[in-house]
Amino acid sequence: MTTQEIHGILDKYKHDKTRLMDILYDIQHKTNYIPMDKVDIIADELNMSSADVEQTISFYHFYSTKPRGKYSICLNNSVVANMKGREFVAQAFKDELGCEFGEVKDDIGLFETSCIGMSDQEPAALINGKVFTNLTTYRVRELIRDMRLGMKVDDMFANTFGDSMNSSPLIKSCVRNSLKRTGPILGQEYIPGKTLKKQVALMSPQDVINELKKSHLRGRGGAGFPTGIKWEFARKAKGEKKYVFCNADEGEPGTFKDRVILTEKPGMVFEGMVIAAYAIGASEGILYLRYEYRYLRKYLVDVLDKMRKNNSLGKNPGGIKDFEFDIRIQLGAGAYVCGEESALIESAEGKRGEPRNRPPFPVEKGYLGFPTVVNNVETLIAAVRIIQNGGEWYQKLGTKESTGTKILSVSGDCLFPGIYELEWGFTVRTLLEMVGARNTQAVQVGGPSGALIGPEQFDRNVCYSDLATGGSMIVIDNRRDLLKDVVLNFMEFFIEESCGSCVPCRNIPTLLKQKLEKILEGKATNKDFDDINNWAKMMPINRCGLGHTAANPIITSLKNFRHLYRERLKKDIEFESGFCLDDAIRESCEFVDRIPNI
């Protein structure tokens, strides 16, 4: 890439350092990495230090200052991928390429990545940002052959595009939507712009908020904050400008509902943003799209264009006077923690995705310091239905304190993984029956940050007051070694995805993983169990939700599957160091041509 091209990119974003994510994306996308000499140019032009630019680059999984290869393969390493035979696919990639993960060979890079939102069609990988699902060893050989022939990634699909809009010329992807059960939110017909023009246009912003409050809708990202109250805070907050964000950075392993919503009902998501903007008085909106879903970008941009033409965006959307609102799409670059709203805002400002200290909350001081509402994809489409059918209608769905429906991403050991929209208050058992799960040993409710529960709890209700979930439901049958196959993988996920700022979050998950490994080796004593429970007490002092929940896989499994831990306990022993002297000195012994004294 020439210096001139870099300047072209910088000009495109008006030398605005808050657009650093886009600048880096354009360069990375073009040359597969961001060379250090180019980093210096970017830094000088944006009046930053190179170290500061590198701070952003090095934070994100999909940016690199080292070459990633003409083809960059990122194979998902989530629990569900493992269940579906990832091991063989991974081995095939390594064998075909003759290299390990993390290396580049013959201009083809092989990397691991955290859950890419395809848990219903694993094993799956991203190749130069394009999604390839249902991988087999056969398919791996075919793909590597195509790469060696220098084929374009777009031409590497085996003519089998996915269902619904996935085969549209703007997406052209093999992803399938797996829509298994729809309800009042996803199922009803959606007529673009109708709610905005026929209903919102006749309401005051406060009317909109009141309707949301009446519905008792709570944020669907997982935290469950009442949406109407959030909008009201933002409406009352003082600011020259206000922003509406749609959080499409779902990264919780096992979740993929936002992917499906954005493919099936993108206009409805954007219309939800317009309604939110009208309610709080915002003029600009940003949909923060996770990098893994960048294959949807063109399609989404097209939807926005159509909305502008249809008078649903831009000047006076829906014909509402004194109202102007437009939306742009901000791509992420691979960081689970950016799903946390303040980290998402930091990222959209071009910085490392580190959660902010609160207060102030985003509704008071958010994007660029302006009052900002951040809503989940699912929350926004629910808001459209609430305006369409009334808060009272919505409030009658579900249970008293968990109103409405929940769109679930079901994956793992079941016959019919996919999207299920259910009214809150169903039991885990009902869901398992619905999805065709047999011999179920455990269900991971709400993804790794949620809880791992066993059969004795399957009659519990899924709702905010009992078993809350952001939507990820991973079914695990009795073939699996729960501790080794599931809990260990989840701990590795949290270790990898911590932003690294708070001391406990940076350290405790690693220490707990070491304890788990000791347990798996059969070397643990009761003291190790006590240590786990005591050390995990540090997690609530971390800054954000990731930090608060990063020990949950081990804590909830220790609580609900204690017998699995006890089985591996070393009996009749008070203390076991877990340290083997012979192993520790083996290397140095070899060096001086000795064997350890055994």
Place this chain on the structure above:
Amino acid sequence: MEKKIAHFTIDNKECTATTGVSIINAARENGIFIPTLCHYEGVKPAGSCRVCTVKVNKRHLTACTTPVAEGMEIEVDTAELNDLRSSVIELLFTEGNHYCPACEKSGNCELQALAYRFGIMAPRFPYQFNERDVDASHPKIYHDHNRCILCKRCIRIIKDEKDLPAGSQGRSIFAFNQRAKKVKIKLDDRLGKELSDELAQKAMDICPVGSILVKETGFKTPIGQRKFDKEAISLDNSINLKAMKEAHHE
């Protein structure tokens, strides 16, 4: 604008302070010391070390980043919180590689001083022996990552102000690099080379540990005569008292 006074309690003691000041400063105004580490008076708090964690109405919050408000019930000096603070200090010792007897900052080190204050003899966590490097490539600064506790003071305080267009912020000479366990502080290659003696000295002074050291000088004050050699870290000698007074004066 008239300053509003907030009434609140710290460990059941009735206190008052100006609404909106940080809990740390509000406590200090009432003669109560909350241990801190990453905090540096007069600089925007980072809330990254979590040592100043207190409980406000039963919730854990950092005292450096949370403004005091009317009616808060704050817990500071409880067995649970002191144990959490001690745990944080211990984690920093096991995560890095700290050999106090050989460190230039021994006696002036806030991490060491807090460890003494909390009576830490040995950490409860296993040492990680993480491989960290020493960067001696910069002309003025010797940057030892083994001792870095990632408090971000250098990122926040040491800025390059040369040739700046009006109204813009100084460029960061230090920055975070990577994430998760791999996170480390990077000293900018080019700005590091141009670093002035004053700024290099300031970087060393504000570093709570011995990670940032000025080259070609050392042990000016003999061990035994340093800040925390004779007295424990406390309300009177913590976080650069001078800076604190100046900030209060403003």
